[in-house]
Amino acid sequence: MEKPIIKLENVWKIYQLGKVELIALKGIDLEIIPGAFVTIMGASGSGKSTLLNIIGCLDVPTRGKAFLKGQNVSLLSEDNLAQIRGRTIGFVFQEFNLLPNLNALENVVLPMIFQRIPEEKREKKAKEILVSVGLKERVLHHPAELSAGERQRVAIARAFANSPELVIADEPTGNLDSGTGKKIMEILTNFHKNEKKTIIVVTHDPNIANYSEEIVNIKDGQIISNHQATKEVLWKK
Numbered sequence: 001m002e003k004p005i006i007k008l009e010n011v012w013k014i015y016q017l018g019k020v021e022l023i024a025l026k027g028i029d030l031e032i033i034p035g036a037f038v039t040i041m042g043a044s045g046s047g048k049s050t051l052l053n054i055i056g057c058l059d060v061p062t063r064g065k066a067f068l069k070g071q072n073v074s075l076l077s078e079d080n081l082a083q084i085r086g087r088t089i090g091f092v093f094q095e096f097n098l099l100p101n102l103n104a105l106e107n108v109v110l111p112m113i114f115q116r117i118p119e120e121k122r123e124k125k126a127k128e129i130l131v132s133v134g135l136k137e138r139v140l141h142h143p144a145e146l147s148a149g150e151r152q153r154v155a156i157a158r159a160f161a162n163s164p165e166l167v168i169a170d171e172p173t174g175n176l177d178s179g180t181g182k183k184i185m186e187i188l189t190n191f192h193k194n195e196k197k198t199i200i201v202v203t204h205d206p207n208i209a210n211y212s213e214e215i216v217n218i219k220d221g222q223i224i225s226n227h228q229a230t231k232e233v234l235w236k237k
Contacts, residue, residue, distance in 0.1 A: 090159030
């Protein structure tokens with residue numbers, strides 16, 4: 001059996017707010033195999049963002065163990081976590097998080113600079129990815145000159161810039177209308193099919209969830225179900 005790219009064992013996350021303890025995750029066990037397309041679904045406050053932070057090496061558990069590619073990342077320093085994120089994980093955020101003073105090409109090139117990829121290789125690859133997400137004519141445009149959907153495409157291109165093994169998308173269609181959201185999910189689905197990447201999408205929207213292969217439902221910090229997606233996507237007109 002294939003070894004999981006992500007494995008969580010009895011993961012708890014507890015925040016201390018003065019004298020009050022806030023338990024965000026309660027004994028989470030989860031395995032995600034390489035090449036999977038998984039959605040984590042839950043309402044606001046369910047713990048899905050905290051779970052994403054643990055999976056994405058943005059945070060570590062209070063108790064329990066988190067493994068990435070077989071390595072226990074629970075005890076690593078922030079510097080070591082940052083190195084692992086840069087090499088292994090790409091992120092797509094609801095707010096796009098593009099640098100406004102850089103054009104689309106420069107935004108996509110940026111993570112490759114941190115990984116010390118040679119300059120001529122960086123620009124060539126950035127252009128190729130931007131073309132693949134339908135932005136051939138927009139590579140020199142700044143974020144303010146792009147629509148919300150185009151900005152999210154740039155963000156997706158940036159997430160795939162370093163050929164990460166795992167891409168995490170946090171509410172990637174949250175700021176988009178349904179038609180644009182559909183296009184964004186089709187782009188992610190194509191990357192999954194063509195590049196065989198592991199993709200984890202965090203959302204509250206069943207339409208988004210059904211683009212994936214597997215849906216993990218979380219409520220009150222606990223996984224309440226884990227099942228295959230129906231693939232029935234019912235977009236509102």
